Amino acid sequence: MATFHVMSDAESRVAHPQIRKISIGEVWDAFLLGLDDFRQQPSHYAFLCMIYPLSGVVLITWSSGANLLPIIFPLMAGFALLGPLFAVGLYEISRRREAGLDTSWQHALEVRQSPALPAILTVGLMLLVLFVTWILVAQGLYVSLFGPQPPQTLSVFLSQVFDTRAGWELIVIGNLVGFCFAAVVLATTVVAFPMLLDRDVGAVSAVETSLRATVTNPAPVAFWGLIVAVCLIIGTIPIFAGLAVMMPILGHATWHLYRKLVVPETAPIAPTSDLATSPG
Structure with a gap:
């Protein structure tokens, strides 16, 4: 039976995989490889990712109905912070394709059998905390500029934002703060989730390796962050539906970016289900 572990691997060790120095051209190549993965069976990948645009629509509807118009944009922007977690199943598909294994859509669900699942959920919890913190900060910024009373209608809110000095302060400061949150997520998770699928190294090693890859x-x-931002902006048109295409492409590309950034282990890739039953 596998040993339960979160922060380190099954032997209570924190691995420090070697990082490669890559070029911007290799980042673009990773994106193209992700696009190629998506082209193989785009229908079921889009199906898997429909939860992302649907969840976005639900969040917008909820916030509008609850008279929380000031946090609609923070919700839309901040929801992307959770993207690396939502794409875990897509990393698995790309991993299996690289290994020459079956890539039927049901294999995306095999992540739940991974011995690294506790570590994956831990890093996911970190993203959730950042998401909630971003929403609270965005709400606090609005209140500091406009007071605690929410706008009564969408037209009033838009007038506040675009026709007042405080509104433009909200736009500028809000985007700067949002950029900081996005940069933290990018730096800490650029290779974290695909590495945890590939190697059961624990949450600490996954985040630390992402940070070293970013610094290097x-x-x-x-x-890569610019590519992600542009794709997510395109994906929100119309009404988040484009994310059903953009998210799987980015998910697959993230796997290939991980392969370019982190020196692989010598052992061959095994199916996730096989890793789950290995002694630990």
């Missing part, structure tokens, strides 16, 4: 490759990782 600041320009390529920043370029």
